[in-house]
Amino acid sequence: MNSISMLPTVLVDITGSAANMLFSFLALWYAFRLTRLKPDNFLWGYLFYVTLAITAFAISRAVGHIAKEFLFIVGRGDLWRAIAPYSGGINTLCMISVSAVMIFYHKGVQAYEAIEQEAAKLKQSKIRLTRAARELKELNLNLEDKVEERAAELSKSEKKFRHLFTASKDMVFFTDSNQAILDMNASGSEMLGYALPESTRLTLRHIFRHEGDVAVYAKMLENDGYIRDLESEFKKKDGSTIYVLISATALYDEQGLMIGSEGIAKDLTRLKTMMEQLVSSEKMATVGQMAAGIAHEINTPLGIILGYAQLMMDDFAKDSETYQNLEVIERQTQASRKIVADLLKYSRQSGSAREPINLNEIINDAVAITEHSLNLNHVKIGLQLAGDLPALVGDPEKMRQVVVNMINNAYHAMEAQGGGELILRTRYPAGADKVIAEFQDSGHGIPESIKARIFDPFFTTKPVGKGTGLGLSVSYGIIREHGGTIEIESPVQGLGGMTTPGTLFRLILPVAVESAAIKE
Amino acid sequence: MTNRKINSSLVFLLLLMAVITPGEALALQVHGEPEGLYVHQMAHLHYIFAIGYFFWDIRRSSFTGRGWRYLQLFCILMTCWNMIAFVGHLAGVYLDPQALLQADHYFQTRLLGPFTLNKYLYFITKLDHLIYVPAMFFLFLGLRSFYLSVVKTTGEEGR
The missing domain is CATH 3.30.565.10 (Histidine kinase-like ATPase, C-terminal domain)
Incomplete structure (x- = not known):
């Protein structure tokens, strides 16, 4: 083979140049779209300029090559030789531009990364600030409502406990550490027979019947912090006694020192009386049964004594001493029979x-x-x-x-x-x-x-x-x-x-x- | 006359002599014909260095995604093309103009033997578009991928 046809190189040159133009334009189009989508993004902006330089180089080169091939095809190689230095110069310039833009890339990316980091920080700060501002705004807007709502809740709660305090039928009282009564409900005052204002001038020593019980009350609170079901006696204003069942809890300050107590006293006087009556009735039921038995046994001999006494009275003169004695026997026997009859009535033995x-x-x-x-x-x-x-x-x-x-x-x-x-x-x-x-x-x-x-x-x-x-x-x-x-x-x-x-x-x-x- | 005035007069005289009698001042350097080729070849080397640096920095930055992979392929192919072009220009310089014979038409131009390495290199490097076009194609694919991923991300953020 003495020679090779250069036609393939010509064809590749022409089609390759056209293809280069096409791809470079497409690449530039997408680079441009990227900058439109994210105008603030440095990276896409940088890629756009790189692509622009590459496209300029590709166009310059492709146009030069196509022009060269065209001029040679039409037989105007001389014309090409005249413009070739310009085409080559532009190509060189474009190539240097591409290189320069690419080298700037590194510093650009570094700056971009630094800016991105700062921007991310600023963005986070802004989010936090926005959130804080929103919360502050909501807080401001709702503060009044929340205050009102909280005040209403407190008032409701206070009313509830105040009602429990005032409406309780048991005595509810509060004392300080010296056993002085700080507050007492109306039931407590009524139970003790004092007017309500008087009750806050009392101490536990005034109302406990026995001095020792005050000491027991204080000791139990000191040891356990509470008292459960302490039976004691209270002294009323008129001196009479009521029986009470006390439950109490010690009150402490922030340092844990006892500053007083709160207590509830239930009046057991009526219950105690009822219990005593119950015991009494049980006792009397027993006595009644016994009395019934005795009455039944005594009634018969009494009847015989009375009968005989009356029979004997017929045998003696009314003014005789014996007759008078028999009258005494008769009278006393009658009295005894009445007692027996009463006993029978008590024991329900009579009809x-x-x-x-x-x-x-x-x-x-x-x-x-x-x-x-x-x-x-x-x-x-x-x-x-x-x-x-x-x-x-x-x-x-x-x-x-x-x-x-x-x-x-x-x-x-x-x-x-x-x-x-x-x-x-x-x-x-x-x-x-x-x-x-x-x-x-x-x-x-x-x-x-x-x-x-x-x-x-x-x-x-x-x-x-x-x-x-x-x-x-x-x-x-x-x-x-x-x-x-x-x-x-x-x-x-x-x-x-x-x-x-x-x-x-x-x-x-x-x-x-x-x-x-x-x-x- | 003050010293200041004497200094100003001396500077003026020197400038006047330089303008009137330039002689062999060689103020402007003359650029010979090969300089354009040298600049062009140096631009290719510069291009290789720049695109190599670009490639290295993409990898160093650990950018992931299809777009960045296409861009790396573009860098590799473009580096190859630059080397081919560099060699091609040298082969063209050393090619004897008589080795190319145009018969009736330009399309019938032939490279004549005997064939040397330089002639083979000249012929092969003339087909440089076989590297250049794929490089541009990957550049296009890379930017298209970036665009599509940004559109997708923006759409998701929008939702």
């Missing part, structure tokens, strides 16, 4: 009727019998009888005996002071199937120490020979037989916690269904 009873009528009858002698002894009778009293079912004779017993007891209580006032009261509380009869005297009252014993058989405070001690116990037995109870108040509790000297017996009798039917 009893069941018929409708109008308690008001029975009271009126009893008053009619006793009024004369009571008036003679300066006892004034006050009747406060309810008009709508339903009928009871029971034995009217026994009930009359109870009423007479109550009146006699009241009279005896006022006898020493030369008279007084006896109030007989009946009432029918709405909704309660009970009828209440109260006998209130203005006598000397019943000492606390014997309250629990007054219903015991043969217990009496009267002088020997004046009473058998069976009156109240028989009455108790009869009332229990009728399904009722007897309560005692001495001194008498008035409205507002005030007390009146004297005694009040309260008979509480159930209204049976059949009674209601009878009434209708």
Whole structure:
């Protein structure tokens, strides 16, 4: 082979130049679009200038090559030789430009990275600032609402606890470290008989009945920080005693030092009385059984003694000494039989009727019998009888005996002071199937120490020979037989916690269904 | 007359003598014919250095993604083209003008034997577009990839 055709190089030159122009324009187009999409991005801006320089070089070169091939094809090689130095010079310039732009790249990227980092920091700062500003704005906007909302919540909570404090039926109190009462609710003041302002001038020493209990209270709080169910006695303003169950908690300051206590005291007086009455009734039930047995055994020999005594009386002259002795035997035997009969009544061994009873009528009858002698002894009778009293079912004779017993007891209580006032009261509380009869005297009252014993058989405070001690116990037995109870108040509790000297017996009798039917 | 005035007069005289009698001052250097070729060849070397540096910096910056891979291919191919062009220009310089014979038409131009390394190099380097065109194609692909990825990212941010 002596020669090679240069035609392939010509064809490659022409098509390659055209292709170069096409690709360089496309590359420049995308570089341009990038700068439009992200005008602030340095990297894309830099790539655009690199691509622009490369495209300029490619165009310059391609145009030169195509022009050269064209001029040679048309036979104007001389013309090409004239413009070739210009084309080559421009190509060289473009190539140097491309190189220069590329070399600037490194420093540009470094600057760009530094700027990007700072920009990222600034962006983060801006985000944080924006967030803080937004939160601040929201806080400002909502501050008033939040304050109002919080104040309303606090007020609601305060009301709730204030209501608990004031409405509690138990005593709630706060003390300082010296046991002085700082605050006490109305129930506490009422329980102790003090006016509300007075209660804050008290200390625990004033209200505890026993000095030692104050020390126990303080010691338990100091040791445990709380007190649970401490049974104690409080002293009321009038000197009387109430039984209380105390729960308390110590209060501490921020340094953990005890600065006082808060306590709740529950009045157990009524519960304690009821418990004592329950014990008493159990005891009396036992005594009743015993009494019934004794009465039954004694009744027969007494009947025989009485019979024989009366038979013997027929055999002696009335003015004889023997006859008079027999009269004494007869009289004492009769008295013994009465005692036995009373015992039997107390123990419910005697028979009893069941018929409708109008308690008001029975009271009126009893008053009619006793009024004369009571008036003679300066006892004034006050009747406060309810008009709508339903009928009871029971034995009217026994009930009359109870009423007479109550009146006699009241009279005896006022006898020493030369008279007084006896109030007989009946009432029918709405909704309660009970009828209440109260006998209130203005006598000397019943000492606390014997309250629990007054219903015991043969217990009496009267002088020997004046009473058998069976009156109240028989009455108790009869009332229990009728399904009722007897309560005692001495001194008498008035409205507002005030007390009146004297005694009040309260008979509480159930209204049976059949009674209601009878009434209708 | 002060010293200042004497100095100013001496400077003026020297400048006047230089203008009136230039002699062999050689103020302007004359550039001979080969200088254009040398500058062009040096521009190729400069181009190789610049694009090599560009390639190295892309890799150093740990840029990832398809666009940057295309750009690296562009750098490699463009470096190869520069070397081919450099060699091609040298082969052209050393080629005897009589070795190219144009018959009736330019298309019938032939490279005559006997064939030397220089002639082969001349012929092969004349086909430099076979390297240059793929290089430009990868440049186009690279920028297109950048554009598409930015469009995608912008669209996601927009959502």
